[in-house]
């Protein structure tokens with residue numbers, strides 16, 4: 001996870017001091033790390049450590065059964081509900097019915113409700129009570145791209161973190177690292193263009209990079225990335241402005 005230091009720091013402190021809230025709300029545009037941070041939190045709460053003796057940690061090991069199962073979406077105590085396609089009270093109710101059972105595999109159950117603003121009013125009302133006083137083994141993680149549509153009754157019960165759009169420099173550094181790990185050579189200018197085109201979304205940056213690799217038959221070169229993005233060479237544009245004698249904005 002890169003960027004979002006304010007969120008990482010606050011969660012790290014909470015985990016180290018074991019002062020955990022029972023409901024978190026992560027807001028931010030698409031592809032900035034809401035789902036990612038939710039999974040990291042679930043791992044932090046449930047990590048068993050390399051030796052199987054671990055407790056709650058700010059640095060989940062990534063190799064124990066809990067960490068591996070959360071990463072691969074097979075951890076029975078971590079549930080993601082996509083409210084965009086499960087908006088109704090029935091879906092929420094059947095999730096909440098699970099709340100009465102203690103965790104099977106881990107220390108905590110985590111209910112992640114993505115795009116929570118899409119829930120119907122009845123669905124929101126159905127979850128208020130559990131959201132306010134969940135059993136001690138249950139954590140709620142709500143995520144949304146549109147917090148203004150989340151009722152205040154829900155907002156007031158959550159600790160809210162706003163994930164920021166990713167700066168192009170942050171995206172650039174991350175892409176550079178990811179590609180280095182995969183042994184894929186890339187022209188820095190190609191990555192600069194991709195980082196800017198991602199417009200703050202790391203997901204878009206990664207998928208654009210995938211496309212560019214395919215488009216350039218395995219090569220990440222400035223010229224092909226420019227072609228793919230449909231952008232004109234900057235020096236060319238500056239030249240045009242120069243000729244006409246003024247910049248049009």
Ligand SMILES: Nc1ncnc2c1ncn2[C@@H]1O[C@H](COP(=O)(O)OP(=O)(O)O)[C@@H](O)[C@H]1O
Pocket residue numbers: 001002003004028029030031032033034035036037174202203206
């Ligand atoms: N802050 C970040 N640092 C590193 N990778 C990120 C970050 N945010 C998003 N990503 C990557 O982008 C993809 C989508 O992220 P995700 O957490 O699902 O975004 P969101 O839930 O906010 O739409 C994932 O592959 C993830 O690895």
Ligand SMILES: [Mg+2]
Pocket residue numbers: 034035036114
């Ligand atoms: Mg998501």
Ligand SMILES: [Zn+2]
Pocket residue numbers: 046047048049050060061062063064065066067068
């Ligand atoms: Zn672990």
